[in-house]
Amino acid sequence: VPRLGLSLLGFRKGSQDAPRPRGAGTSTFWILALAAATLLLMGWLLPWFVEPFSAGVGFSPMDVIAGGPVSIGSILVYLLGLAMLVVLLSPAAELRARVRKRPIDPRWDRIRLYVVAAGLVLTIVIFLLYRVIQEEPLFGPVDSATITDSAVWLTMVGYIVAGLAYGARSWVTNHPNAAFAGVALPFAALIPLMFHQAPDFVFWAASSLAIYTLLALGLNVVVGFAGLLDLGYAAFFAIGAYTCAALSSPKYGLHLPLWTLIFIGAAVASMFGAVLGAPTLRLRGDYLAIVTLGFGEIIPDLATNNVGNLTNGPDGISSIDQPHFHLLGLDVNFATSPAWYYLALLVLVVVVIILLRNLEHSRVGRAWIAIREDEVAAAATGINTTSTKLLAFAIGASVSGLAGAFYGSMVGIVSPEAFSFSVSVAVLSIVVLGGIGNIIGVILGSFVLTFVIFWVLPGLNEWSTTVSKTVGVPALGNIDFTRYTYIVYGVALIGMMLLRPGGLLPSRARRVELESATESESLAAVQGRA
Amino acid sequence: VSDDVVTPAGAGTRRGGTLVDQRGLSERAHSGGANSPAAIQILRVLRLLYTFVQRFFPHILLIGIAVSVLLVYTSGGLTLMGEQTRNALVLGAIYALIAIGYTMVYGIIELINFAHGDVFALSGFYALIIGTSFGGAVSSLATGHGGGGLVLGLVIVFLATMAVAGFTGMAIERVAYRRLRDAPRLAPLITAIGVSFLLEGFMLIKYGPDNVPTKNQSWITGNAVSFGSVTIEWKQIFVVAVALFLMFALGAFVRATRLGKAMRATAQDRNAALLCGINVNRTVSATFFIGSALAAAGAIVYSINYGLIQWNLGYRLGIIAFTAAVLGGIGNIVGAGIGGFLIGVIYVFGGQLAGGQWSEALIFAILVIILTFRPVGLFGVDVTTRA
Numbered sequence: 051v052p053r054l055g056l057s058l059l060g061f062r063k064g065s066q067d068a069p070r071p072r073g074a075g076t077s078t079f080w081i082l083a084l085a086a087a088t089l090l091l092m093g094w095l096l097p098w099f100v101e102p103f104s105a106g107v108g109f110s111p112m113d114v115i116a117g118g119p120v121s122i123g124s125i126l127v128y129l130l131g132l133a134m135l136v137v138l139l140s141p142a143a144e145l146r147a148r149v150r151k152r153p154i155d156p157r158w159d160r161i162r163l164y165v166v167a168a169g170l171v172l173t174i175v176i177f178l179l180y181r182v183i184q185e186e187p188l189f190g191p192v193d194s195a196t197i198t199d200s201a202v203w204l205t206m207v208g209y210i211v212a213g214l215a216y217g218a219r220s221w222v223t224n225h226p227n228a229a230f231a232g233v234a235l236p237f238a239a240l241i242p243l244m245f246h247q248a249p250d251f252v253f254w255a256a257s258s259l260a261i262y263t264l265l266a267l268g269l270n271v272v273v274g275f276a277g278l279l280d281l282g283y284a285a286f287f288a289i290g291a292y293t294c295a296a297l298s299s300p301k302y303g304l305h306l307p308l309w310t311l312i313f314i315g316a317a318v319a320s321m322f323g324a325v326l327g328a329p330t331l332r333l334r335g336d337y338l339a340i341v342t343l344g345f346g347e348i349i350p351d352l353a354t355n356n357v358g359n360l361t362n363g364p365d366g367i368s369s370i371d372q373p374h375f376h377l378l379g380l381d382v383n384f385a386t387s388p389a390w391y392y393l394a395l396l397v398l399v400v401v402v403i404i405l406l407r408n409l410e411h412s413r414v415g416r417a418w419i420a421i422r423e424d425e426v427a428a429a430a431t432g433i434n435t436t437s438t439k440l441l442a443f444a445i446g447a448s449v450s451g452l453a454g455a456f457y458g459s460m461v462g463i464v465s466p467e468a469f470s471f472s473v474s475v476a477v478l479s480i481v482v483l484g485g486i487g488n489i490i491g492v493i494l495g496s497f498v499l500t501f502v503i504f505w506v507l508p509g510l511n512e513w514s515t516t517v518s519k520t521v522g523v524p525a526l527g528n529i530d531f532t533r534y535t536y537i538v539y540g541v542a543l544i545g546m547m548l549l550r551p552g553g554l555l556p557s558r559a560r561r562v563e564l565e566s567a568t569e570s571e572s573l574a575a576v577q578g579r580a
Numbered sequence: 581v582s583d584d585v586v587t588p589a590g591a592g593t594r595r596g597g598t599l600v601d602q603r604g605l606s607e608r609a610h611s612g613g614a615n616s617p618a619a620i621q622i623l624r625v626l627r628l629l630y631t632f633v634q635r636f637f638p639h640i641l642l643i644g645i646a647v648s649v650l651l652v653y654t655s656g657g658l659t660l661m662g663e664q665t666r667n668a669l670v671l672g673a674i675y676a677l678i679a680i681g682y683t684m685v686y687g688i689i690e691l692i693n694f695a696h697g698d699v700f701a702l703s704g705f706y707a708l709i710i711g712t713s714f715g716g717a718v719s720s721l722a723t724g725h726g727g728g729g730l731v732l733g734l735v736i737v738f739l740a741t742m743a744v745a746g747f748t749g750m751a752i753e754r755v756a757y758r759r760l761r762d763a764p765r766l767a768p769l770i771t772a773i774g775v776s777f778l779l780e781g782f783m784l785i786k787y788g789p790d791n792v793p794t795k796n797q798s799w800i801t802g803n804a805v806s807f808g809s810v811t812i813e814w815k816q817i818f819v820v821a822v823a824l825f826l827m828f829a830l831g832a833f834v835r836a837t838r839l840g841k842a843m844r845a846t847a848q849d850r851n852a853a854l855l856c857g858i859n860v861n862r863t864v865s866a867t868f869f870i871g872s873a874l875a876a877a878g879a880i881v882y883s884i885n886y887g888l889i890q891w892n893l894g895y896r897l898g899i900i901a902f903t904a905a906v907l908g909g910i911g912n913i914v915g916a917g918i919g920g921f922l923i924g925v926i927y928v929f930g931g932q933l934a935g936g937q938w939s940e941a942l943i944f945a946i947l948v949i950i951l952t953f954r955p956v957g958l959f960g961v962d963v964t965t966r967a
Contacts, residue, residue: 277766279766279769279770281773329948329952330952333951333952333955334765335765335766335769336690336691336692336765336766336769337951337955339692339766339769340692340902340947340951341947341948341951341952343899344899344944344945344947344948344951345944345948347896347899347940347941347944348941348944348945348948351937351938351940351941351944352941354937355935355937355938355941471895472777475773475777478770478773479774482770530785533781533784533785534781534785535781536777536778536780536781536784537777537778537781537782537785538781539774539777539781540774540775540776540777540778540779540780540781541774541778542774543770543771543773543774543777544755544756544771544774544775544778545774547760547767547768547770547771547774548756548759548760548771551763551767
């Protein structure tokens with residue numbers, strides 16, 4: 051245990067990490083460039099879509115047209131649009147040059163950087179100007195202009211990302227993880243700022259995103275690092291949630307604070323992880339998957355049948371405590387403002403990422419990968435496969451229990467149907483979509499999938515209702531797009547496995563494997579095992 | 581080095597047994613705390629227990645079933661026992677029909693076809709569509725024209741549904757599994773889960789989250805025989821008869837026809853079959869066709885007997901049927917049939933004794949226990965000998 055603790059803190063890295071292959075980070079550049087383009091597009095398009103429906107007046111393209119071409123503000127906006135155009139088109143230009151195998155003029159890099167810097171300055175100027183015109187305080191919350199504000203924030207972040215992508219290209223290529231952290235963290239922290247006037251659902255969605263990210267990170271340890279397909283992962287989530295529910299609700303009259311509960315939840319879940327993992331250790335991959343699936347079905351069944359009166363049966367345990375305390379004179383009440391959940395979860399996700407990254411590059415992490423690749427060889431090199439696999443189960447389960455405890459406190463009621471097989475599959479889809487075994491890929495996957503499930507599908511519902519009213523086709527309005535969730539999971543799993551088995555962002559090791567797949571295939575054919 | 585030595589599906593074989601010992605030794609050598617005598621004693625007891633369950637699993641299971649039947653008899657008398665036996669046989673026939681699809685596919689390409697249960701549910705909807713299409717002609721034929729009309733209607737529904745379901749199964753294999761046949765084992769399993777969710781999502785969108793009544797439950801009515809106070813309806817006899825007929829037909833097909841021989845050969849060694857000139861792709865397609873068609877037959881008799889179908893019916897029913905396939909020894913067609921009936925008995929009698937809400941948990945527990953202790957099932961072929 052003390053060794054494991056040191057590994058988690060990153061002290062037992064060893065020096066055996068393979069040197070980074072040359073050019074390994076170029077895909078990071080592309081992702082940054084695409085992210086910048088997306089953010090800018092979103093910032094630009096948001097007012098287009100939302101402004102007509104809201105009462106706020108902002109610097110939307112509508113205003114530019116309505117205000118005439120002479121005002122200073124509109125000229126600035128035009129310039130901004132020009133800068134955006136450069137940022138948006140330059141990846142395309144670069145791709146074109148690359149496809150034609152022509153060298154890119156190095157001057158372009160500098161010009162693009164200037165344009166990006168100018169765009170950033172312009173955005174800030176317009177933002178301040180706008181605040182002055184509206185007679186609002188320069189910084190801090192405003193009453194009316196939510197949409198405009200979020201558009202401005204998105205645009206700013208977009209320019210910063212673009213600056214990273216174009217200006218600090220060599221640095222980004224050499225430090226993809228630092229670059230990712232530098233972009234993702236400010237962005238994640240800015241979400242509450244961007245939507246400070248938005249209704250609570252933004253925070254609920256963002257918190258669900260964080261919880262799914264935690265779950266996916268945990269499953270990634272089991273499936274990605276150790277190569278054990280766990281189809282009953284929701285069971286550990288349920289265990290964490292029920293632990294939290296039982297210990298901080300009127301059920302037993304216990305009211306432990308959430309900060310201790312997340313550790314208790316994680317500990318209980320990891321214990322269950324080891325216990326349920328133990329019988330599966332000797333099983334082959336697909337049988338192991340089915341056994342975990344069996345556990346994943348039994349545990350909600352036990353909860354439904356209210357074993358030992360622990361779970362209140364199908365009704366579940368309700369009125370779970372929500373943290374409420376005073377910090378530095380600030381009244382922190384999780385019940386009234388879900389933003390606190392989001393912030394706390396954000397901190398938790400960052401901590402878990404750091405710990406898991408340390409673990410991945412430690413002795414244990416290398417042992418997992420060795421087992422995943424070839425168990426006999428791993429055992430022959432002196433790895434204790436039994437305890438290493440159990441450790442993977444336990445750590446994966448503990449992250450899930452952590453997420454479960456938070457989920458229980460956040461939702462306030464824990465009932466069995468929230469832990470069905472579809473939760474396990476959702477988390478699996480995230481891992482498969484993002485990139486099995488790659489932490490950053492998994493985060494990207496959770497972002498993409500939760501974005502589709504929680505934003506795009508409900509958004510499509512509203513959109514189709516509006517369109518059906520204007521066009522006069524009632525059938526369109528009757529489509530319930532939220533029912534397409536299962537289709538999304540299915541398509542993600544099948545599409546990824548068939549077309550891009552490494553996921554959106556394959557892990558480095560996996561990429562090397564896939565590149566040398568042709569070699570090993572011919573080898574397998576020779577051995578007659580194809 | 582082939583991986584079957586390391587991770588035997590048949591941990592029940594002696595090879596698996598020696599492996600256990602080696603693992604235990606290395607574990608003791610590695611972890612400092614486990615060297616104490618108490619820990620060694622505990623490990624020894626656990627290993628004894630493991631070997632015991634592994635070896636005597638069939639006996640334990642059969643004795644358990646016999647005892648539960650007796651318990652039902654003592655608590656509810658002959659009537660209850662008779663009724664529950666009837667229910668168990670009907671349910672078991674349906675499980676058997678689904679289980680055969682699992683076992684055939686696993687036998688031939690070693691894939692747990694996770695989408696098979698959903699093909700079953702989808703076939704229920706196919707049957708609903710076919711029964712009510714042509715202006716309800718089939719339906720009215722089956723209800724209104726006496727015996728001949730009923731037979732004709734049933735033949736139409738069975739043949740059409742089984743054909744459509746078979747082609748669905750073939751299409752699934754072609755799109756989702758064939759390209760991954762030589763990929764790592766978990767890849768096709770993950771796509772199979774994807775296909776399962778795709779089918780469920782499709783049924784949810786098309787038919788909604790509620791139970792859908794199937795209109796063909798009124799086709800076969802009336803009581804056939806009654807023993808004392810236990811009455812058996814015609815439709816219940818029909819379910820079991822259809823299941824038995826199809827299973828024997830399948831047995832004859834696999835035993836006697838050219839394609840059946842090709843299937844057995846492919847299941848034994850795919851590469852050798854390829855060398856002998858067998859079209860492996862076509863054989864695998866045919867396997868999927870037959871498995872899905874049998875599931876479709878199961879779906880029709882299910883809808884005739886229970887009168888309801890639901891978008892996510894295939895998920896849990898699929899796992900239960902998979903348990904039946906594993907119980908009978910995966911890859912073993914006769915075993916899957918027997919396993920289906922056994923699981924039917926366990927489901928019904930276990931539910932009677934412990935309360936209906938425990939039936940499914942009981943089946944899942946059995947699934948976990950079989951896979952952990954005796955993956956070869958009751959009369960399984962040793963899957964580990966296969967490359």
